[in-house]
Amino acid sequence: MKTLACMAAAATLLALASPASAQFAKPEDAIKYRQSAMFVMGTHFGRIGAMANGKAPYDAKVAETSAAVVADMSKLPWAGFVAGTETGGNTKAKPEIWTEQAKFKENNEKLMAQTPKLAAAAKTGDLAALKIAFSATAEACKACHDDFRNK
């Protein structure tokens, strides 16, 4: 029984540690998945940016909807950075994603901690609050892109 319990615990840990590797049939799917999630997130984040930077008229409803999508999407791309997807599919991923996993994960978490604040700021309907939250979120994006994404 002890062996069985131990094996079950190990299997659970394994599943928690690398749930993603089993989630994609092919490496290309994982790459396409993370790129797709990033593109949807980027599209909505870009809309907020246009308003924050005065390049588009401020529309509180669009800001709120877009920020909610950004907050949802910010949870997703990371599962796509599984082992075996370092190259392929026009990926801009730097090898450091896999050699500095703790740092990469920390960056992901910083973004995920920031996006709910962006969503909350967008909900207030206050453009000044949105600008501040946009800036902080953009910094979280940039910090990770600088270290982990090729130009």
Add this chain to the structure above:
Amino acid sequence: MKTLACMAAAATLLALASPASAQFAKPEDAIKYRQSAMFVMGTHFGRIGAMANGKAPYDAKVAETSAAVVADMSKLPWAGFVAGTETGGNTKAKPEIWTEQAKFKENNEKLMAQTPKLAAAAKTGDLAALKIAFSATAEACKACHDDFRNK
């Protein structure tokens, strides 16, 4: 004042009717956006399908997380089907999307009405309930793909 009020009302209606056309800088962006949203949705829906069809072990937590993503994502792709994006970017979109907009919209809404039920079924932790909701959701996908997507 009447004219102004009328113009404002018309502008609001126009914004409601076609908020998307202003949301994408280029037609290719709109195509990539809807394809990206579909791919993320499809990835998570596929995971539920694998469980519903006995091709993957049932994992209530994965089902719940995936169904929540499906429900979120199911709201997004439609904004990408703007005028001027009938062709390009390997789109499989049929011209009927633009010539039968009411029917297309009805199909989109059927899916959006179904995915919260999928999410609710996944939350129960009951595989039988998940299978039923998966089936109904898959039918909503298929009905629209049959009429509006090329193979």
